[in-house]
Amino acid sequence: AIPKTQWAQVLERHGEGVTYKQIPVPEPGPDEVLVNIKYSGVCHTDLHAVKGDWPLERKLPLVGGHEGAGIVVAKGSLATGIEIGDHAGVKWLNGSCLSCEFCRKSDEPLCAKALLSGYTVDGTFQQYSIAKAAHVSKIPKHVALDAIAPVLCAGVTVYKGLKESGARPGETVAIVGAGGGLGSLAQQYAKAMGLHIVAIDGGDEKKAMCESLGAEAYVDFTKSKDLVKDVQKATPDGLGPHAVILVAVSELPFQQAADYVRSRGTIVAIGLPANAFLKAPVFNTVVRMITIKGSYVGNRQDGDEAIDFFARGLIKSPFKTVPLSELGKVYELMEQGKIAGRYVLEMPN
Ligand code: 8ID
Ligand code: ZN
Structure with a gap:
């Protein structure tokens, strides 16, 4: 059963760090899925978001994160192409309009209405994350969810x-x-x-x-x-x-x-x-x-191809796993340039 509350890392206000706390589990809209995140990579973009480095407004309070790997546990009535029980990746591009010229020409990251995970919508530093069904990536079941997480953005x-x-x-x-x-x-x-x-x-x-x-x-x-x-x-x-x-x-x-x-x-x-x-x-x-x-992230096909390279055993990249509660420490190391490879957060059970 899907719980009513969950653990998350939340940026409450500009100028602060993240807070580890309980928040409500969100409900997916008609064209969305709810993914039970098992692991999420920590990208330097997430640190830029905390610091407010960019000339692009972010949501506040904000749950960061956009390299989320997990299992689909609920979906809206219009969500197609992905089923409950599928392994899925939530990426930076949480959604796009699918009808503008950029979306039609498979440049979805350039869509003016793009939704960005962990930036303009809540991301993957929580146990249950929402994304548009059209934009989540399917992950083959033989692929380890911790190792694939960094592939979803990096x-x-x-x-x-x-x-x-x-x-x-x-x-x-x-x-x-x-x-x-x-x-x-x-x-x-x-x-x-x-x-x-x-x-x-x-x-x-x-x-x-x-x-x-x-x-x-x-x-x-x-x-x-x-x-x-x-x-x-x-x-x-x-x-x-x-x-x-x-x-x-x-x-x-x-x-x-x-x-x-x-x-x-x-x-x-x-x-x-x-x-x-x-x-x-x-x-x-x-x-x-x-x-x-x-060059700015990739489209849905790039996502599937990048996952396919990994699934074929061609990509082996070092990562260290720590609990979701330790995100603040990961940001400190990242700020100092001390991380070789990637940190991956493990969600609590
Ligand atoms: O779509 C995009 N364009 C996109 C997607 C994802 C991430 C862009 N990014 C951006 C992030 O927002 C961030 O600005 O890519 C950048 C790198 O993200 P990351 O790989 O997650 O950051 P990191 O792990 O901290 O690695 C940065 C590396 O740069 C080295 C550091 O030592 C570190 O290993 N570095 C620095 I700082 N200065 C350097 C220099 N002068 C340098 N390496 C060589 N020469
Ligand atoms: Zn990223």
Whole structure:
């Protein structure tokens, strides 16, 4: 039976941390499902939401979280394509209108009416979470719900970003912020796609992790005296990476990428540091034919494909599991840049 109340992590007011408390279990609307969340990944986006980093208004009070893996326990009368008992993932895109030009052309993240889990609607840092039936991802039953959780945002996002980069098998991708949540998954997806990988991050713990995930070279931004040269030297022919996947949470690497990317190469901005700007020399961008673009989560098909890579055993990324009650500690470590890989929260029983 579905209880009336549940445990959740709630951001009550701007300027505060999260509070672990009991709140009512929500009821799904006609086109929605209720998912009994078993595990939820913690994305840096959730920390941006707590801090109010972005020029995008959030719901308050707010239950954060958007990497929720669990089991469908109730559904509305118009909810199709997913059944009670199915394993399901609740992603950043909680819902979209499905009828605007962006939705019709499978760019649902660009829908002006998109609902965002853990931002404009309550997310997955609670035992029972609601999402539009059209947008939850089905998870095959043989897939572990703790390990798949980070795929639901980090995995989908980097998989989409790699596709948007246009990098072809055999080419080289630089992953900037490679030791974090998105970066660790980006290495595994890049490896599965047959790309050479140059990982960029700081510290020896992240170095060891990157080397175990498939990076052929690691450039430590805290130690390198000439990062541009070091990244170029780390590519097989010394000409720089064909693509750069930017998942760091600071501005400087967004300025550096145009200096080391290969001519004709593509820079994909994914990380969302507060108040940051992209800046590149016009002359080099023109005469070296550099592409600079953004990439924002993925559509429903990207989600299913990213899960399918995982289900086929191609994606193995490190994560640590702690109880939902410890979210505040995870945010502290994340703020200090001390997390190698991802933290996953386990819901109480
Ligand atoms: O759809 C999207 N575009 C999307 C989806 C999901 C997340 C965007 N994001 C954004 C998040 O909001 C966040 O801004 O991607 C960013 C990364 O999220 P994350 O992977 O969850 O963050 P993390 O685990 O804290 O990893 C960040 C890594 O960047 C490194 C840190 O050491 C850390 O490992 N880093 C930093 I900070 N500065 C660096 C630098 N100068 C750097 N790595 C290399 N060079
Ligand atoms: Zn995320």
